[in-house]
Amino acid sequence: MNSSELLSRRRRFAARFGGLWPDVAIVVVLLAFALVTRLVLLGDIPPGLHGDEAGFGLESRRIQHEGDIGAWSNVALGTPAGTFYWAAAIFSLFGDTVYTLRVSYALLGVATVPVAYLAFRVMFEKTTATIAGLLFCFSAWHIHFSRVAHVPVAWVLVEAGVMLALFLALRYESILLFALTGAVFAAGIYTYGGYPVFVLAMLAFLGWLAVARYRDRLLEFASWVGVMVGLAIIVGLPMASYALDHPSDYIDRNRERSVARSPEYKSAGNLFERAHVLYSREVDYLQLAVTDPRMDTVDGAGAFPFVSWALVVLLVPGGVICLLRWREPAYAFLLLGIVVIALAPVLTTDAAYRRTVGLTPLLAGVAALPLATLLAWARRRLALTVAAGVVVALAVGTVSAIDLTRYFSTYDDDPGVNEVYAKTMSDVMSYVDTLPGSPYVYFLSGRWSFDHETRKFLQPHLQGEDRSARFGVYSLDADRSKDTLFLFLDAYTDQVDRVEARYPGGRTFVTDEFEAYYLPKLAGTELSSLLGLETRDAALAGKQAVAA
Numbered sequence: 001m002n003s004s005e006l007l008s009r010r011r012r013f014a015a016r017f018g019g020l021w022p023d024v025a026i027v028v029v030l031l032a033f034a035l036v037t038r039l040v041l042l043g044d045i046p047p048g049l050h051g052d053e054a055g056f057g058l059e060s061r062r063i064q065h066e067g068d069i070g071a072w073s074n075v076a077l078g079t080p081a082g083t084f085y086w087a088a089a090i091f092s093l094f095g096d097t098v099y100t101l102r103v104s105y106a107l108l109g110v111a112t113v114p115v116a117y118l119a120f121r122v123m124f125e126k127t128t129a130t131i132a133g134l135l136f137c138f139s140a141w142h143i144h145f146s147r148v149a150h151v152p153v154a155w156v157l158v159e160a161g162v163m164l165a166l167f168l169a170l171r172y173e174s175i176l177l178f179a180l181t182g183a184v185f186a187a188g189i190y191t192y193g194g195y196p197v198f199v200l201a202m203l204a205f206l207g208w209l210a211v212a213r214y215r216d217r218l219l220e221f222a223s224w225v226g227v228m229v230g231l232a233i234i235v236g237l238p239m240a241s242y243a244l245d246h247p248s249d250y251i252d253r254n255r256e257r258s259v260a261r262s263p264e265y266k267s268a269g270n271l272f273e274r275a276h277v278l279y280s281r282e283v284d285y286l287q288l289a290v291t292d293p294r295m296d297t298v299d300g301a302g303a304f305p306f307v308s309w310a311l312v313v314l315l316v317p318g319g320v321i322c323l324l325r326w327r328e329p330a331y332a333f334l335l336l337g338i339v340v341i342a343l344a345p346v347l348t349t350d351a352a353y354r355r356t357v358g359l360t361p362l363l364a365g366v367a368a369l370p371l372a373t374l375l376a377w378a379r380r381r382l383a384l385t386v387a388a389g390v391v392v393a394l395a396v397g398t399v400s401a402i403d404l405t406r407y408f409s410t411y412d413d414d415p416g417v418n419e420v421y422a423k424t425m426s427d428v429m430s431y432v433d434t435l436p437g438s439p440y441v442y443f444l445s446g447r448w449s450f451d452h453e454t455r456k457f458l459q460p461h462l463q464g465e466d467r468s469a470r471f472g473v474y475s476l477d478a479d480r481s482k483d484t485l486f487l488f489l490d491a492y493t494d495q496v497d498r499v500e501a502r503y504p505g506g507r508t509f510v511t512d513e514f515e516a517y518y519l520p521k522l523a524g525t526e527l528s529s530l531l532g533l534e535t536r537d538a539a540l541a542g543k544q545a546v547a548a
Contacts, residue, residue, distance in 0.1 A: 023121060026130055027114045033137045034113035037404070038106045038146040043099045045412045046148060046300055048423030052076045053149035054457035057101040060087035061460075064096075071190060071238040072246070078253045080239065082190030083108070083154045098426075098458070101149045109146025112157040113137045116361045119163035122171060123330035123365070128372035134396050136364035140403035141306035144411075145357050150299055152354040154191035158184060159198055159358050163333070169224070170209075170329060178224040182231035189239045193254065194344060194355040201340035201358075205333050212327060257348045278346050285345040285352050295416040301353035303414045307363070308402040314367035314395065321369045337362045371395055422454045424513040428487055429458035431509065435518055440482050442467045444474075445489035468492065478503055478519055486517040 055075040063069055063084055073081040087104035094100045117133035124132075136142065145153045161184045169177035185202065188195040206225060214221035233240075243250040259265050259281065268274040288294060290312060293302040307315075325331040341359050345352040371392045378388030411417060418424075425448055432441075441464025443450040449471040450464050464485075466472030476499050478484050488495045496515040500508055506519040 022126065023118075026126075026133065027117060030113050030117055030133050030137050031110070033134075034110045037138065037143050038109050039103065041408075042102050042106060042147055045408065046421045047412045047418055048421035048426040049098050049454050049457065050148070050150075050298070050300065050421045051453040052298060053101065053421075054453035056084060056087065056149055056151070057096065057098075057457045058453060059084045060091055060101070060104075061096055063088035064091055070242060072242045072249060074249060078193065078249055079151060080190045080192060080195075082187070083151050086154075087149070101457075102147060105149045105151075105153055106146050108157050109142060109153045112142070112146075112153070112160050112361075115157065115160040115164060116364070119160050119167065119361075120365055120368075122164060122167040123333070124368075124372070127375055128365075128368050131371050131392065131396060132361075132364045132368035135311075135367050135399060136361050138400035138403055139306075139360050139364060140304075140407045141301075141353075141357065142360040143403070143407055144301060144306075145299070145354065148299060150354070151192045152194065152299075152357045155188060155195045155198065155358055156360060158188040158191055158195070160361055162188070162198075162202070163361070167330065167333075169228075173224070175224060175227055178228045179231045182228035183235050185228070186232035186235035189236055192354075194348075194351065195358075196254075197341050197344040197347075197355065198337075198358050201337045204336045204340055205329075208332050208336060209329065212332070213329060257350060259347050259349055262349050281346045282343070285342070285356075288345075288352055289356075295420065296351065296353055297420055298351065299354050300417050300420040303411055303417055304406045306353065308399060308406075310395070310399045310402055311363070311367055314370055314399070315363065317370040318366035318368070321373065322366060334362050334365050338366065367399070422448070422452070424489060425452060425454045426458065427511070428489065428514050428516075429455060429462075431514075431516060432459055432462065432485070435485065437483055438462065439485040439518060440464055440479065442475075442478070442484060442486045443489075444468045444487065444492040444495065446470055446491040448489070476502060480519075480522045482521045484519045484521075486519070488515040488517075489513075 052075075056079070059069065059073050059075050059081065069081060069084070071081055073079050073084060083105065086108070087101060090100055090104035090107075094103070113133065113136060116136050117129055120129035120132045123129075142153075142156060145156075162181060165177060165181040165184050168174070169181050185199075188198065210218060210221060210225075239250075255261070259278070265274060265277050268277050288302065289307045290305050290309075293305050295302040319335075322331045322335045326335060338359060341356055341362070344355040348355060374388050375385070375392060378384035432439075438461065441450065441462060443464050444467045446468055448454075449468075450466045455462065467475055467486075476486075476495070478486075478499075480503075486496070486499050493515050496508060496510065496517050499517050500506065503517075503519050506517050509516040509518070
């Protein structure tokens with residue numbers, strides 16, 4: 001090959017792939033940021049291990065040992081089982097610890113960041129996509145659900161994948177890409193029970209496309225949608241089959257979460273009063289997200305507002321831009337997605353934060369629009385470009401700094417967070433690890449039972465029983481024929497002195513959270529002597545009773 005042919009080949013390669021290098025570099029940087037924010041200190045923030053996290057981990061262990069468990073699991077009052085298979089695969093590679101459990105879900109969050117960037121890159125130009133990718137990467141809302149072993153984070157990954165596949169399909173009008181969109185879209189039903197709200201958003205957007213974009217090519221557009229729906233049906237068949245065979249698990253459970261079942265809605269006398277109930281719920285949700293957070297006792301969200309004032313400052317002009325450009329598909333998608341998903345807390349009765357976590361990439365996209373518009377306007381002159389670049393850097397840096405500071409500096413110290421994530425129970429199980437052998441546990445707690453999922457995941461082979469008045473029969477008796485361990489939590493932390501006086505010779509361990517008393521078993525002669533004394537005392541008590 002001569003030099004001219006080599007030069008020609010290099011030029012052809014550069015013409016075809018040279019423009020991809022900036023995008024590759026941006027993806028690498030975003031991926032690095034996502035790895036750091038979602039994996040560092042993952043075993044400590046959040047602290048402890050929530051019962052639902054532990055339950056999901058136990059289901060993944062079950063998959064390891066039993067194989068296929070179906071599309072649905074009854075853990076946590078009913079959950080799609082798709083992510084459990086993914087976690088089981090991670091367990092098979094790296095073991096089934098708290099860290100690997102959370103890593104399995106954190107990796108889903110990490111993967112979402114570059115996928116979201118690529119989706120924005122197809123929907124908009126590079127500047128908007130880069131700013132949106134950064135805002136999404138540093139979103140405390142998404143970071144939180146990425147660092148928790150909870151299923152909603154998988155919904156966001158599927159949503160970003162749908163955005164990417166759909167807008168590629170619209171750009172190239174490819175039947176194969178529409179089929180891919182349908183397959184990815186249907187995969188979402190295996191992630192989280194709140195995913196159907198995104199289904200509604202997609203239906204609204206497809207309806208908009210039919211009216212505003214493809215009105216003159218309606219039959220052709222219908223054929224594309226038909227292929228998309230067909231693949232979605234095929235992929236969704238296992239879940240649909242389960243829902244039809246077990247309506248009480250899937251359909252009825254979702255109905256129970258409907259606002260129509262809530263006392264406030266039922267007590268509304270007419271249509272106007274019901275509309276007022278719905279309006280009040282939406283206002284309450286906006287306050288939860290922006291100004292007045294409340295701790296969710298399942299996912300630990302609500303220690304601080306997920307939508308900061310700095311983000312609101314960007315969302316207002318970004319929303320105006322979307323309204324002005326509503327005839328363009330990308331802007332219409334953002335508008336419809338935000339409006340529909342934000343209705344989830346209005347139509348359901350619980351889990352406002354995780355039921356709307358699908359907003360996170362959409363909000364990032366809207367917030368990026370005014371900054372990208374500013375940069376585009378400033379390109380007329382170098383001085384304006386520099387000034388606009390500084391403004392954009394400050395804006396993105398401020399939003400990101402607020403979110404990162406709120407999450408990583410104070411979140412794990414919040415008493416409500418420690419309570420939600422059962423930190424005390426986790427610390428107790430860590431203490432049990434330090435003891436010799438496997439003592440039999442007498443568990444006294446007014447909040448948790450011995451069979452709590454956190455205990456089962458952390459100490460699956462530990463034997464014991466409940467001795468609290470709430471979960472068992474209160475007693476301080478001990479079987480001295482084996483090593484035993486009294487564990488006193490919350491309301492029972494004043495009991496260790498009593499058991500220590502009753503059974504001297506054990507080992508006491510006291511913290512601010514719990515108290516423990518480890519009692520080694522008696523040797524054979526000591527046990528025989530003790531049993532003899534107990535028999536004698538019992539006989540004497542019987543004689544006294546007869547005499548009386």
